[in-house]
Amino acid sequence: MILTWLKRLGTYLFVLLGLSVLIFIISRVAPGDPARIALGPRAPESVVQALREKMNLDKPYVVQYFLWLNDAIRLDLGDSLQSRRPVIEDIKEYLPATLEIVIIAGIWMIAWGLLLGILAAKFTGTWLDGVIRVFSYLGVVAPAFVWSIILMLVFAYVIPVFPSSGRISLGMAPPPRVTGMYTIDYLLAGNFAGFKDAFVHLILPAIGLTFGGIAQSARITRGTMVENSRKDYILAERAYGIPERKMLFKYLLKPSLIPTVSVTSLDIASIFGGAFLVEQLYNYPGLARYGMQAVLNKDLNAIAGVAMVLGCVFMIVNIIIDIIVARLDPRVRMLGGEN
Amino acid sequence: MANANDKANCQGTVVKRDKFIQLKRAWYKFSLNKTSVIGLVIVVAVAICAIFQPWLAPYPHHAGEFVDFANVNCPPCKEHWCGTDGVGRDILSRIMYAFRGAFTLGLGCLALVVPFGVVMGLIAGYHKGQWISTFIMRVTDVFLSIPPLIMALCVCAILRPTLFNSLLAVSVSWWTWYCRLVYSMTSSLRNEMYVKSAELTGASTAHILFREILPNCFGAVFTKMTLDMGWIILTGASLGFVGMGEQPPIPSLGTMVADGAKYIPGQWWISICPALAIMIIVLGFNLLGDGVKDMLSSEE
Numbered sequence: 209m210i211l212t213w214l215k216r217l218g219t220y221l222f223v224l225l226g227l228s229v230l231i232f233i234i235s236r237v238a239p240g241d242p243a244r245i246a247l248g249p250r251a252p253e254s255v256v257q258a259l260r261e262k263m264n265l266d267k268p269y270v271v272q273y274f275l276w277l278n279d280a281i282r283l284d285l286g287d288s289l290q291s292r293r294p295v296i297e298d299i300k301e302y303l304p305a306t307l308e309i310v311i312i313a314g315i316w317m318i319a320w321g322l323l324l325g326i327l328a329a330k331f332t333g334t335w336l337d338g339v340i341r342v343f344s345y346l347g348v349v350a351p352a353f354v355w356s357i358i359l360m361l362v363f364a365y366v367i368p369v370f371p372s373s374g375r376i377s378l379g380m381a382p383p384p385r386v387t388g389m390y391t392i393d394y395l396l397a398g399n400f401a402g403f404k405d406a407f408v409h410l411i412l413p414a415i416g417l418t419f420g421g422i423a424q425s426a427r428i429t430r431g432t433m434v435e436n437s438r439k440d441y442i443l444a445e446r447a448y449g450i451p452e453r454k455m456l457f458k459y460l461l462k463p464s465l466i467p468t469v470s471v472t473s474l475d476i477a478s479i480f481g482g483a484f485l486v487e488q489l490y491n492y493p494g495l496a497r498y499g500m501q502a503v504l505n506k507d508l509n510a511i512a513g514v515a516m517v518l519g520c521v522f523m524i525v526n527i528i529i530d531i532i533v534a535r536l537d538p539r540v541r542m543l544g545g546e547n
Numbered sequence: 548m549a550n551a552n553d554k555a556n557c558q559g560t561v562v563k564r565d566k567f568i569q570l571k572r573a574w575y576k577f578s579l580n581k582t583s584v585i586g587l588v589i590v591v592a593v594a595i596c597a598i599f600q601p602w603l604a605p606y607p608h609h610a611g612e613f614v615d616f617a618n619v620n621c622p623p624c625k626e627h628w629c630g631t632d633g634v635g636r637d638i639l640s641r642i643m644y645a646f647r648g649a650f651t652l653g654l655g656c657l658a659l660v661v662p663f664g665v666v667m668g669l670i671a672g673y674h675k676g677q678w679i680s681t682f683i684m685r686v687t688d689v690f691l692s693i694p695p696l697i698m699a700l701c702v703c704a705i706l707r708p709t710l711f712n713s714l715l716a717v718s719v720s721w722w723t724w725y726c727r728l729v730y731s732m733t734s735s736l737r738n739e740m741y742v743k744s745a746e747l748t749g750a751s752t753a754h755i756l757f758r759e760i761l762p763n764c765f766g767a768v769f770t771k772m773t774l775d776m777g778w779i780i781l782t783g784a785s786l787g788f789v790g791m792g793e794q795p796p797i798p799s800l801g802t803m804v805a806d807g808a809k810y811i812p813g814q815w816w817i818s819i820c821p822a823l824a825i826m827i828i829v830l831g832f833n834l835l836g837d838g839v840k841d842m843l844s845s846e847e
Contacts, residue, residue: 219685226689234701349829351781353788354822357808361819365812481696485788489808499697500789503704515701519693 216530220523227519228280232273235512241265280516286509290501295513298498303517304388305375306483306494313414313479317421318472324422325429325468326461332434340426347423352482356416356489363412370412373491376405413490417482421475425468432464466537473529480518576842583838589831597646606637610644612796620814629820632803633810638817641798642824648793649800649828652714652783653776659718664725665768669756671726672733684730687723695720696785703791710793713786717779728771732764766843773839777832784825800825 243259244251260266264275279285285295328340364372375390376382383393383402391410394402436442437460445455480496487497495514502510578584601607605628615635623630629638671683690698695717702716736742737760745759780800786792787801795802800821807818 219688222685223688223692226686227692230689231701234705237705345830345833346826349777349781349833350822350826351785351788353785354804354825357804357811357818357822361811361815477691477694478696481694481785484697484700485785488789500700503700503791504789506704508705511701511704515693515697518697522693 220527224519224523228277228516229273231512231515231519232276234515235508236269236272285513285516288502288510288513289507290505290510295510298510299495299513299517301388302493302495302498303521305390305492306487306496307521308389308391309410309414309417309483309487309492309494310476310479312410313417313421314476316415317418317425317475317479320418320422321425321468321475322429322465324426326433326456328426328430329433329437329464330456332430337430340430344423344427347419350419351485352417352420352478353485353489355419356413356486359412359416360489371409372412375409375493376402377409380405409492413483413486413492416486417479420478420482421472424471424475428471429464429468432467433460436460436464462536466533469529469532469536473526476525477522480522573842577838580838580841582834583841586831586834586836586838589827590835593646593828593831594650596643597650600640600643600647604637604640604643606640607644609636609640610798620810620817622814623816623820630814630816632806632817633814638803638820641803642800642821645793645798645800645803645821645824646828648710648797649780649783651710652717652792653779655711655714656717656721656779656783657772657775659714660722661725661768661772664722665729665761665764667722668726668729669733669760669764672730673737673752673756673760675730675734675737680730683726687726690720690723696782699782699786700789700791703786708791708794710799713783713792716786716791717782721775721779724775725768725771728767729764732767733760736760736763770836770840770843773832774836777829777836780832781825781829 241256241260243256243263243265247256247259264272267275283296285299287293288295288298291298324340324343328337331337360372363370371377380402383390383397383399386393386396390406391403394400394406442455442460445459450459483494483496484500486492487494488500491497495517499511499514499518501507502514577587596603600610604610605626613634613636615631618627618631618635620633621627621631621635627637627639629642631637632641667683667687671680674680693701698720699713699716702719703713706712706716733756742755742759745755750759783792784799784801784804787799788805790802790805792801793799803821804818804825807814807816807821810817
C-alpha cells in the first residue's frame with residue numbers, strides 16, 4: 209500500500225518534471241529574441257547583449273533549461289513584461305481569486321451533477337429522465353464562454369440580479385489580505401456585507417463554467433447506476449428486504465460513484481481552461497485573466513509561470529481525486545490500479 | 548429489398564453483395580434511434596451550408612470585407628434572419644462561411660492526431676510492461692498535466708494566429724486521448740488467440756500491430772472521431788473567442804461571439820446567433836457520435 213503510493217508519487221514528480229521541460233520548450237522556441245522583446249526595438253545592441261547574457265540566452269539550451277529550473281524551484285520565475293514585477297508576485301496576487309471561482313464552480317458542479325444523475329437513474333424512463341437527458345445534451349454542446357454570455361445577458365441585464373463584472377462593487381474597500389480570497393477575508397474581518405458582495409460577484413462566472421461538467425457527471429452517474437442496479441447483488445439485497453433508500457445510497461451509489469469521480473478530473477480541467485475566457489469576459493481579476501493577458505501580449509515569463517503554477521494546482525486536484533477513488537474502490541486501494 | 552439484391556447480384560461478386568448487406572444492416576441499426584438520424588441530418592446540413600456557401604447564403608459577399616452603413620445593427624428580420632453586425636454584414640451568411648473554418652479545423656486536427664495517437668497507443672499497448680510503454684504513457688500524462696485548453700493557448704501564444712496554427716495548438720495535447728484509447732484496447736487484445744498464433748508463425752511486429760490488432764480498434768476509434776469533431780470545433784471556437792483562430796475579415800464562430808459580446812445587451816443577436824450555431828454543430832456531432840457508438844456496440 210505504502211509502496212503503491214510511493215510509486216505514484218514518483219509518477220507525479222516525473223510528470224511535473226516533464227511539464228517543466230514542455231513549458232521550457234514552448235517558451236524558448238518562440239520566434240523572436242526575448243531580450244529584444246523585453247527592451248523594445250529602440251534599445252541599443254550593447255544593452256540587449258548585456259541582458260541576453262544576464263538571461264543566460266547565450267548558453268546552450270540544456271544549460272538554459274537547468275538554470276531556468278533551478279530558478280523556478282526557488283520560485284523565481286523572472287519578471288513579467290506587462291506588470292514589470294516578478295511573475296511570482298503577480299501569481300500570489302491573482303491565484304486566490306481564480307481558486308475562489310474554481311472551488312465554488314467545483315462544488316456546484318459535483319452537487320448538481322450527482323443530484324441530476326441520481327434522479328435520472330431513480331426515475332429511468334420517466335419524463336424527468338427525459339428532461340435531464342435533454343439538459344445534459346445542452347450542457348455539453350456549448351463552451352463555457354457561450355453559457356457565460358447567456359447567463360450575463362439574462363441575469364445581469366434582463367433581470368439584473370447579479371453584477372456583470374469585477375470582484376467587488378465599486379466603492380467597496382477590499383478586505384485586509386489574509387488568504388487573498390475575498391469571501392474568506394471578509395468573513396475573517398467580520399464584514400458580512402462585504403462577504404455577500406464578493407460572493408454575489410462569484411456566482412455568474414462560477415456557474416457559467418459548470419454546465420459541461422454537470423451534464424457530463426449526471427450522464428455518467430446515471431449510466432453506471434442503471435448498469436449496477438441490474439447486477440445480482442442488488443437483486444439479492446432487494447430479496448433480503450433492505451429498504452430501498454438505504455440500498456440506493458449505501459449499496460448502489462457508492463460503487464457507481466467511481467467513474468463519476470474519475471471523470472471529475474477532466475471536468476475540473478475544463479473549468480480551469482474555461483476560466484481563461486470567462487474571467488476575461490467578466491473582467492474578473494484572477495490568474496486566468498492574467499494568463500490570458502500574458503498570452504495575448506506574448507509575455508513568455510508570465511505564461512511559463514502561470515502554466516507551471518496551474519500544472520501544480522491541477523496535480524494537487526488529481527492527487528485528491530486519486531485518494532477519493534482509492535477510498536471508494538477497494539481494487540484500486542489494494543492493487544494500485546492499472547497505470 | 549429484392550430490387551437491391553438483384554442489383555447486388557448484377558455486380559457479380561459475392562463479397563460486394565455481402566458488403567452491401569452489411570452496410571444496409573448497419574444503416575438499419577443506426578436508423579432505429581431517431582436522435583442519431585437527427586444528428587446525421589444536422590451534420591450533413593451544416594456541411595452543405597459550408598461547402599455551398601457562395602450559392603446558398605443570402606449575401607455571400609458579406610463573408611469578407613464589406614460595409615453597408617445603411618443596414619448597421621439591424622435586428623433579425625425577413626431580409627436578415629440573424630440580423631446584421633456593427634458594419635452591416637449579414638450574420639447568417641457569415642456563420643455559413645465560418646462553418647468552413649470549423650470543419651477544416653475538425654478534419655485537419657483529426658488527420659494530425661489520429662494516426663500519431665493510434666500508432667503510439669499500439670506500440671505502448673503491445674509492449675505493455677516494457678520501458679517503451681511506460682515512457683509513452685508517462686509522456687501522455689505530461690501532456691495532460693495542464694488542462695488542454697490552457698496548453699492550446701500557450702502554444703498559440705508563441706505562434707502567429709492563423710487557422711492552421713490553432714489547429715496545431717489543439718493537436719498538441721489531443722493525440723493523447725487516441726493513444727490512451729488504443730493503448731487500453733491493445734493491451735487486452737494482445738492476449739487474444741489470433742495474436743498469439745500470429746506471433747508463433749513468426750509474423751513481424753508491424754504485421755501484428757497493423758493487420759491483426761488495428762482492425763479491431765477501428766470501431767472505437769471511429770466513434771471517438773465522430774464525437775471529437777464536436778469537441779475540437781468547440782475548442783477551436785474557444786481559441787477564436789480570444790482572437791487566436793482565423794483572422795478578420797474571414798469570419799470564425801468564436802471571434803463572432805467575442806465581437807458581439809461587446810454589444811450585449813443592446814445588440815444581443817450579434818453574439819447569440821453564432822453561439823447558437825456552435826451549439827447546433829456540436830449537438831449534431833454528439834448525436835451522430837452516440838448513434839455510431841450504439842450501432843457499433845450492438846454489432847458485437
